[in-house]
Amino acid sequence: GLGVGAGKTVNVAGFQRRLVSVPGGSAGGLPLVGGVMGARQLSSFTPSPPLNKNAAASLEAEEEEGHVEVTVEVSPTATHTESAEASSYQEAPAGTDQEPAEAKEDIEGDPGALDKFGISEETQRALRKMGVEKLFPVQIQTFEALMGGKDMVVKSRTGSGKTIAFGLPVVETLLQTNSERDRGRHPRCLVLAPTRELALQIQREMVKVGPRLTTAAIYGGAPYTTQENILRQGVDIVVGTPGRVMDMIDKGSLMLDSVQMFILDEADEMLKMGFQEDVERIMTSVPEVRQTNLWSATVPAWVKSLAKRYCDNDRLEMVDMVGDSTVRTAATIKHYAVAASDDDKPSIIADLIRVHGGGGRALVFAQTKMEVDRLAQSPEMREWARQLHGDIDQKMRERTLFDFRAGKFNVLVATDVAARGIDVPEVEVVVQASTPENEDTFVHRSGRTGRAGRSGVNCVIYRPGEEGELARIQRSVGMRFALEGPPSPEFIMSSRVADVTKDLHKVSWKTSAAFAEAAEALVAEMGDKA
Structure with a gap:
């Protein structure tokens, strides 16, 4: 079972949270903030409790019958350093001609350093242009x-x-x-x-x-x-x-x-x-x-x-490269299960993307073309989502994927067939809009994030009463879900603050000075409200 009460500090998605009792619900309508940032980089926040109070009890019942338990694991807060050279799929960062000297020294001592394999200079240049510094x-x-x-x-x-x-x-x-x-x-x-x-x-x-x-x-x-x-x-x-x-x-x-x-x-x-x-x-x-x-x-x-x-x-x-491990998903993926009704799905999915996506790319899987259209065209998502399914002609599908990779929109809603084989760099979060039909579908969907050593988040939306299906997936795939309720308004707002802060840090110090006087005047004008 969960075994975590209010006030308990737990580690979820690479940072610590304190569980308290706050109202659930959605803060819909908040726009995405630009900039790619994983949820692991957010400051600590307060989430809402599980939507369905019977969910934990149901899963505990599964455990008592000899099934795998669903838990939120308590562990020291993890840190994860990402860099362009650590990914075979990541484009070279814009405006970066070379890595700092310390980073280069670390790479040179790495067993996967490119110069250890006799790779031609021409190909090494091509790999580095992709952001690949080691194998x-x-x-x-x-x-x-x-x-x-x-x-x-x-x-x-x-x-x-x-x-x-x-x-x-x-x-x-x-x-x-x-x-x-x-x-x-x-x-x-x-x-x-x-x-x-x-x-x-x-x-x-x-x-x-x-x-x-x-x-x-x-x-x-x-x-x-x-x-x-x-x-x-x-x-x-x-x-x-x-x-x-x-x-x-x-x-x-x-x-x-x-x-x-x-x-x-x-x-x-x-x-x-x-x-x-x-x-x-x-x-x-x-x-x-x-x-x-x-x-x-x-x-x-x-x-x-x-x-x-x-x-x-x-x-x-x-x-x-797999061995005897029964775990079929990447170890860098955090898995969450969130209970929701069909009517609440669009707003809850939008909130999950805001919280766990951090302004980066998100991929939403739906079972049917009709469900794809309903989610992508919902008021909560239509401004920043596009759909992909079999009724869309090939030319438009390719255009949609091109724009998604290029960052022209944040969220792609797709059927399994349409999304099969998609490999897009830096998908921060995957949302499965309903419990997958089988374990292979779960693995395929969740595998769109956490690729090439990156961290990722996979959220499954389930109906109350489907806890047995979650337990079955856990046993087969060899992973564990953390049960969550819909992100609270406070949680969503803290995510937005972190996004805006990160965007501000992107501004060069050479140009930020030009805004200092205006910022000081605004703070003085607004006083305590600033």
């Missing part, structure tokens, strides 16, 4: 083997940095041997991804890591002519979805005779989505002498069978 564990564990031409099966969680893990060796290999840049050249690397969104994301990363190479994305829902024209001009890397790749092969538009490296990303998702036959047909279409590596969050029997039949077992390496 992540999965990248460290696989780089030398992949550069050595070995076949690999890599078990790694979503958000661990696997795109750069397989993309970096591809870029380095092609740059070392890519003396011919003939028009009409056939691709030497083929990457298969289960969804067009993931294919586009991988292509973007490849372009950033290897800007001198030509990387094409081949996926359904876009005109054939445009993609065929790109292929005719000559490409080095093709990233595609199974269906469109098969179509291009059948039409003779995509020639795979020069492929030296084949990569299957999210192999377990390929299985779930029924792409086994297409994947195997494509694998038989590439030359037998090639490097093959398979990437998957889990390794079902089909993936093992692929490795046995299509990999060179004499040079095959298995890398398991």
Whole structure:
């Protein structure tokens, strides 16, 4: 059970809170404040108690029946330092030409420092432009083997940095041997991804890591002519979805005779989505002498069978970045469960985003297209949210994702299918607008935050009486929820104050002096009200 009473100090989301009895409810209508800041950076505040007083008792009953308990853990306040160089997905900070000397010394002594791997200066410059100064564990564990031409099966969680893990060796290999840049050249690397969104994301990363190479994305829902024209001009890397790749092969538009490296990303998702036959047909279409590596969050029997039949077992390496751990979500994610009725969802979700998002990006998942539209167009969210679902045409979906990544709006409300494969940097908070149908859906949704070592917050909205579903998810996924009520008005206001304070600190000291006289005059005019 919760085991925490009023007045008790607890650690939630990296900072301490004091639980007191205050009225619940929403302060709707407060605008978001610009600037990306996680909830962990907020000063201490006072939240409201759980919305449903029976929730804790229900979960305690689950525990008494032999189920996992739901708790708020008491621990020393944690600190988390984030920096551009710590992320494979983060853009270089604007206006920052170089890191402080102390930070550079720390990186140079890190086992993942770029200069320890023989990476070319050209590629190092590209990585640093992305904000990457060191490799992540999965990248460290696989780089030398992949550069050595070995076949690999890599078990790694979503958000661990696997795109750069397989993309970096591809870029380095092609740059070392890519003396011919003939028009009409056939691709030497083929990457298969289960969804067009993931294919586009991988292509973007490849372009950033290897800007001198030509990387094409081949996926359904876009005109054939445009993609065929790109292929005719000559490409080095093709990233595609199974269906469109098969179509291009059948039409003779995509020639795979020069492929030296084949990569299957999210192999377990390929299985779930029924792409086994297409994947195997494509694998038989590439030359037998090639490097093959398979990437998957889990390794079902089909993936093992692929490795046995299509990999060179004499040079095959298995890398398991998950191990025996039963935890299926990143350790950097804090999980909350909030009880709410359907009518209260828009205002409660808006408040959760204000409190935990800190002005940064938020991703809201809904079960149906109708629910997506209802939330995104609600009075509480319509000014700063857009929707994404299957009824929106592909061009508009791509535009929406582009604008979301660019920070033109803060909140994306989406269905699971539309959001599959989305990888957006710095999603501070995920909100699941209803209890997910199964554990895999929960893992997929929550995995959109806390990526590449960052901290994140995942909130699940549930109906009173669904505590058993929460306990089931805990047991299966290996995590724990903290039960919360809707953020109180005081809590929301403290978040706004922290956001505004952070924005003020962004103002250069060279220009802030120009505002000092006006600020002093305002304080003098308002007196105690200032």
